[in-house]
Amino acid sequence: MTAQLAAVAAPTPRRWRPRPGAVVGAVMLGAVLLLTAVVPLLPAFDPMGQDLRAALLPPFADPAHPLGTDALGRDLLSRIALASAVTLGMTLLIVIMNAVIGSTIGILAGYFGGRLEALITLLSNVTLAMPVVLLLIAICAVLRPSAGLTILVLGCTWWVGYARVTRNVAASLRRQDFVVSPLTQGGDTFWVLTRHIVPNIWPHTLIIAATDIATIVLITSSLEYLGLGVQPPVPSWGSMIFDGQRHLGGDPWLALLPGIVMLLAVGGAQFLSQQFTAETRGGLLRKGGMR
Amino acid sequence: MSAVLRIEDLRIETTGDAARALVDGVSLHVDRGEALGVVGESGSGKSLTVLAALGLLPVGTRIAGGRIAIDEHVLVDVEAGVWAGERELRALRGRTAAMVFQDPMSSLDPLRAVGSQVAAAVRVHAPMSRRAARERAVELLTSVGVRDAAERAGTRPHQWSGGMRQRAMIAMAIAHDPLLLIADEPTTALDVTVQAQVMDLLAEVRERTGSALVLITHDLGLVAENSDRLAVMHHGRVVETGATRAVLDAPAEDYTKRLMAAMPAESERTAPAVRAGEPDALVADRIVVEYRVPGRKAPVRAVDGVSLRIAAGETVAVVGESGCGKSSLAKAVLGVQPATEGAVVLGGEPVRKELAARTAAERERAQIVFQDPYSALDPRLTVHELVAEPLRIRRAYSRAAVTKLLEDVGLDDGHAKRLPGQLSGGQRQRVGIARALALRPKLLVLDEPVSALDVSIQAQVLELLDGLQREHGLGYLFISHDLGVVRSIADRVVVMQQGRVVEEAPTAQIFRDPQHPFTRQLLDAVPRLDGPRRGSRPLPVS
Numbered sequence: 001m002t003a004q005l006a007a008v009a010a011p012t013p014r015r016w017r018p019r020p021g022a023v024v025g026a027v028m029l030g031a032v033l034l035l036t037a038v039v040p041l042l043p044a045f046d047p048m049g050q051d052l053r054a055a056l057l058p059p060f061a062d063p064a065h066p067l068g069t070d071a072l073g074r075d076l077l078s079r080i081a082l083a084s085a086v087t088l089g090m091t092l093l094i095v096i097m098n099a100v101i102g103s104t105i106g107i108l109a110g111y112f113g114g115r116l117e118a119l120i121t122l123l124s125n126v127t128l129a130m131p132v133v134l135l136l137i138a139i140c141a142v143l144r145p146s147a148g149l150t151i152l153v154l155g156c157t158w159w160v161g162y163a164r165v166t167r168n169v170a171a172s173l174r175r176q177d178f179v180v181s182p183l184t185q186g187g188d189t190f191w192v193l194t195r196h197i198v199p200n201i202w203p204h205t206l207i208i209a210a211t212d213i214a215t216i217v218l219i220t221s222s223l224e225y226l227g228l229g230v231q232p233p234v235p236s237w238g239s240m241i242f243d244g245q246r247h248l249g250g251d252p253w254l255a256l257l258p259g260i261v262m263l264l265a266v267g268g269a270q271f272l273s274q275q276f277t278a279e280t281r282g283g284l285l286r287k288g289g290m291r
Numbered sequence: 292m293s294a295v296l297r298i299e300d301l302r303i304e305t306t307g308d309a310a311r312a313l314v315d316g317v318s319l320h321v322d323r324g325e326a327l328g329v330v331g332e333s334g335s336g337k338s339l340t341v342l343a344a345l346g347l348l349p350v351g352t353r354i355a356g357g358r359i360a361i362d363e364h365v366l367v368d369v370e371a372g373v374w375a376g377e378r379e380l381r382a383l384r385g386r387t388a389a390m391v392f393q394d395p396m397s398s399l400d401p402l403r404a405v406g407s408q409v410a411a412a413v414r415v416h417a418p419m420s421r422r423a424a425r426e427r428a429v430e431l432l433t434s435v436g437v438r439d440a441a442e443r444a445g446t447r448p449h450q451w452s453g454g455m456r457q458r459a460m461i462a463m464a465i466a467h468d469p470l471l472l473i474a475d476e477p478t479t480a481l482d483v484t485v486q487a488q489v490m491d492l493l494a495e496v497r498e499r500t501g502s503a504l505v506l507i508t509h510d511l512g513l514v515a516e517n518s519d520r521l522a523v524m525h526h527g528r529v530v531e532t533g534a535t536r537a538v539l540d541a542p543a544e545d546y547t548k549r550l551m552a553a554m555p556a557e558s559e560r561t562a563p564a565v566r567a568g569e570p571d572a573l574v575a576d577r578i579v580v581e582y583r584v585p586g587r588k589a590p591v592r593a594v595d596g597v598s599l600r601i602a603a604g605e606t607v608a609v610v611g612e613s614g615c616g617k618s619s620l621a622k623a624v625l626g627v628q629p630a631t632e633g634a635v636v637l638g639g640e641p642v643r644k645e646l647a648a649r650t651a652a653e654r655e656r657a658q659i660v661f662q663d664p665y666s667a668l669d670p671r672l673t674v675h676e677l678v679a680e681p682l683r684i685r686r687a688y689s690r691a692a693v694t695k696l697l698e699d700v701g702l703d704d705g706h707a708k709r710l711p712g713q714l715s716g717g718q719r720q721r722v723g724i725a726r727a728l729a730l731r732p733k734l735l736v737l738d739e740p741v742s743a744l745d746v747s748i749q750a751q752v753l754e755l756l757d758g759l760q761r762e763h764g765l766g767y768l769f770i771s772h773d774l775g776v777v778r779s780i781a782d783r784v785v786v787m788q789q790g791r792v793v794e795e796a797p798t799a800q801i802f803r804d805p806q807h808p809f810t811r812q813l814l815d816a817v818p819r820l821d822g823p824r825r826g827s828r829p830l831p832v833s
Contacts, residue, residue: 177661178669184625184659185730186651195670195680238632 025271030262032084034164035261039081047078048233056251070254071247080258083235086222088265090151090236091216095209097155102162103205107197109163110170111189117167126162132157133223140228150220150229158216162208167200173197209274214266221262238263293363293468294320295471295503296344301357303339303348303527313352314339314527321471326504328535330511330516330550332745336527337507341473342731343367345388346380362387362470386416389464391457391493393476398460399448405459406432406444412463428493431462434499435492440699453613454671461492468500470635475507482612482772483589483816504679510816511554511741512775515539523547553747554820555775559799560606563782564761569603570639572734572766573624575655578633582618593619594630595790604760606767608781608798610774610813616790617770621736624768625657638733649721651685655730662739668711675707676720681729696725699762700755717748721755728759734766741776753780774817778802786810 039045044064051073059068059076067076109120136153143149173179179196186194217237222237223229232239237258244255299460303314314336324532331337342348342434344359346366359367359382366375384390392398400408409428410421419427432440435458448456453454457477464472469533474493478486494517506518511823514535523537523546542548580594594616601607607619622628623822624635626646635642637656643649661667668677678696682688697707711719715795720740727735737756741749760767771777777798781795784801786794786809794807805811 131382177663177667180627181659181667182680182684183625183646183725184654184657184686186654187680187684191684199671200669 020247021253021271022275023269025275030267030270032261032265032268033086035081035273036084036088038078040085044075044079045078046075047082047235048074050074054199056247056254058251059253059257067257068206068251068253070243072155075252076257079235079240080261082085082134083237083240083258084261084265086147086230086234087217087220087237087262090147090229093151094158094216095212095222096153097151097211098212099162099205102120102159105159106163106166107170107193107201110167111174111193111197113174120163120167122165127157127158130157132219136223136228136257137226138185145228145231147230147234150223154219155214158212162205165204169201169204170197197208207273207277210269211277213269217262217266217269221259247266292657293323293679295323295325295362296321296359296505297358297360298340299358300341300342301340301359302355303336303343303352304355304642306351306353310355311741312355312462312527314343317357317524317527317529319529319532321503321505321521323470324497324501324503325520326506326518327585328404328514329505329507329686330509330514331523332509332550332747334526335524337524338475338617340524341475341505341507345384345390345473346375346377347390367832380753383418385412385464386467387469388471388473389467389469390677391460391472391477394480396448396453396456396480399456401448403444404447405451405456406440407612408792409444409459409463409466409514410602411557413466416467424594427466428462428721431466432459435462435465435496436458436488437462443476452485453481454489457481458492461489461496465496465502466669469502471503471505472497473505473507476509477506478513479508479510483774484612484812484816486513486818487816493517494585510818511539511551511746512820515820516818523550551820553750555746555749555773556779557775560757560779560780564606564757564764565782566604566764567602569764570733571600571636572603572605572638573599573601573768574619575599575624575638578620578623578630578634580616580628581631582619584627590631593790594623595788596790597790599785601766601768603766604764605782605783606760606769607785608769608771608777609785609787610771610777611787612772612813615787617787618738619790620787621659621738621768621770624734625659625736626654631739648671655681655685656732657734657736658727658730659736659738660720660723660727660740663743664723665743666715667723668719670711672710673707674702674709674711674714677722678725678729681726685730692729693727696729697722699728699759700725716744717752720748720752721742724752724755724759728763729766731763732765734768736770738770739772740769742771742773749776756780774813787812 053073054065054069055060055071055073057065057069060066061068064110065075065077067080069076070079105120109117132154136150139149139153179192182192194223220229221238224236224243230236230239241255244258247254298319301314301317302312304310304312307460317336319327319340329337339348339352341630343354347391348354354367354369356369358365365373367373399405406425406428408798410424413424413427427442429440432444437443437455437458451459462573475627478489481489490513493504508514518535520533521538522529522532524530524542530634531538531542531547538547576598577596578594579592579596581590581592597620599607609620611617619628623630626644627650629645635644635652642653642656646654674697675693679688680692682692686694694704697703702718702721702725706714706718714722741752744752753776755768759765769777769781781798784796784798785792786807788809794801794805794810801810802814806813
């Protein structure tokens with residue numbers, strides 16, 4: 001019956017029509033990416049150069065500084081572009097690290113089960129119980145805060161979601177006949193894992209990663225805001241907002257502009273990932289009467 | 292007499308740009324207290340037709356024309372522009388018309404006590420206290436033959452067997468004495484003996500409540516025994532309809548005749564393919580399989596000292612109900628679930644018990660064709676890749692070898708590029724067979740290889756298996772619960788009950804002169820075309 005339903009629902013050749021949410025998301029995220037990619041190519045790109053005579057210029061006042069300057073006279077457009085590259089780069093690295101660690105752990109737990117699974121469940125629960133931000137602050141009290149440290153700590157503590165989902169999928173795949181079949185033909189565990197388990201699991205990992213991007217951007221940014229992570233003079237969204245809030249009364253754009261870019265990135269990523277998840281999932285029964 | 296369900300000229304299409312008709316011009320009606328059998332193979336539109344009647348069409352399909360009325364209440368009339376809303380349908384589902392689904396394993400919530408699920412079904416349409424609903428649920432469960440219902444109501448579905456779960460589903464369906472019961476393949480997932488019990492129960496329930504029944508099935512035998520009228524569907528159309536007995540005695544349409552001809556023959560295999568002089572495909576000596584169950588000290592003994600010998604070119608069928616140990620026996624032969632005691636000899640050479648300890652050369656002597664053609668094939672791989680896999684494992688891949696294997700099972704290059712999702716059940720099973728043959732095994736374990744297939748496809752696959760056996764001198768260990776299928780293919784039959792062999796004899800002897808009472812019980816439970824087992828029971832019209 002289920003198979004029959006699937007057969008009915010699957011082969012309809014549908015033209016892909018993007019949902020409105022996806023278009024909005026793509027435009028938002030696209031704008032940020034464009035900014036990050038194009039601005040460093042401009043001849044006026046100079047995120048570090050100070051010019052105290054031209055400090056705190058408002059946006060659109062000086063053609064040399066289209067978005068104005070900060071308290072040290074540094075070009076805001078350049079700084080926002082660099083900050084975007086820094087924050088997005090860190091986020092991507094953290095998400096990839098977590099996805100790899102979490103999926104590996106989840107696959108091993110789900111496929112092998114038994115004591116390994118019990119151990120990994122314990123490890124997940126311990127990890128889940130750790131307040132990441134507090135942990136990072138504590139570590140930074142001992143070591144010097146740096147981007148590398150943030151990446152390392154966040155990259156190794158946010159994997160539980162991946163592990164949980166992939167463990168369940170792996171455990172159900174393990175019972176499928178197509179996983180048993182290569183074993184009876186002389187294949188080994190490595191063969192089964194690389195040919196059947198991993199390829200069937202990575203779409204799930206991708207879905208979580210897509211939804212995770214926005215979360216990680218927010219976490220890294222709040223850490224930057226606290227001064228943990230990338231150190232000055234290299235800018236990041238969080239540190240720029242922190243610097244800007246001191247001038248919130250007179251020159252609000254200093255905090256607002258990086259904030260808006262961050263909003264575009266987080267919102268765009270969220271809209272897109274929702275679209276992505278919906279595409280992959282799809283419902284079985286229609287709702288809402290006969291029509 | 293007023294019709295409980297009337298479907299007129301129904302047309303169901305796929306949605307989207309290239310709309311395809313899945314059901315076209317179907318008209319059916321069911322009178323009060325009547326039992327209508329809807330027969331057809333998968334894809335004939337039989338399920339869609341009745342799902343549409345309850346507004347439960349799957350995503351990607353829509354009603355494009357026609358009229359549906361339940362108890363004279365028009366739900367859809369495309370021409371008149373009548374479309375019932377979700378609220379209207381909800382009021383109707385469960386109260387006027389109720390459904391019993393195919394798979395009792397997945398239609399109950401695993402996390403909730405069965406009793407509370409039945410109680411929930413009671414409370415949907417009858418406002419009453421939780422306590423009263425629970426009492427009513429126990430009453431209903433008792434009425435469908437659940438013993439100690441008050442105690443069992445508190446347990447969760449995993450503690451219930453398939454047959455008991457289907458009883459619980461029926462209890463939910465009759466909670467509001469519906470005028471119409473729709474049963475979509477209600478017994479396909481069950482053993483024959485349990486199937487007989489469930490069908491008896493449905494008949495008894497209908498006698499008590501006077502409800503009409505729509506029985507959707509691919510099994511003509513089941514319809515022969517359990518329906519008053521019959522509609523045969525093919526490619527989204529009703530090709531023949533009439534009184535069940537009349538249609539089966541004198542089918543007018545070609546398709547009906549073909550369907551009947553494809554029923555497993557009631558005769559034995561005439562030309563055995565046994566090859567003398569070649570080593571036995573399998574010798575299993577006093578196999579014991581034990582499982583450790585968490586929380587229990589003594590292990591569960593699934594197979595209890597079974598010995599089995601299969602010559603090259605011989606087919607030995609192992610039959611029994613689910614849980615009798617037949618699958619565990621097959622797994623022990625393959626080494627997937629190693630035997631606790633005993634010895635396995637494949638193609639004349641002893642092999643180790645655990646699969647992991649067997650060398651690749653030892654493993655390739657016994658291969659398996661799985662029951663479920665859906666979970667047997669990795670959904671991401673093409674047919675070519677699927678069949679190539681065993682060859683790649685053994686580093687013996689060549690494109691020509693794969694093409695030859697596909698040819699042997701009747702598939703061509705056009706199929707080779709497809710994914711399993713683009714194949715029919717029968718084609719998938721052919722891919723599974725080709726894959727199992729790739730390493731030239733001595734023994735093929737066939738774990739219910741045709742039970743998931745339509746009768747006409749069943750016949751084709753069995754024919755294919757017969758041909759391959761003659762060509763390669765394969766020994767077949769044929770696991771099945773379906774004695775009808777076994778009769779036409781097996782040379783010998785082994786009947787298992789509770790981990791032990793209760794009877795073993797050549798096929799003809801088992802069918803003509805069964806010795807053990809359990810064998811007789813199994814034989815009696817098989818639905819037959821030639822008439823109602825329990826006598827025609829005219830139902831009271833309320």
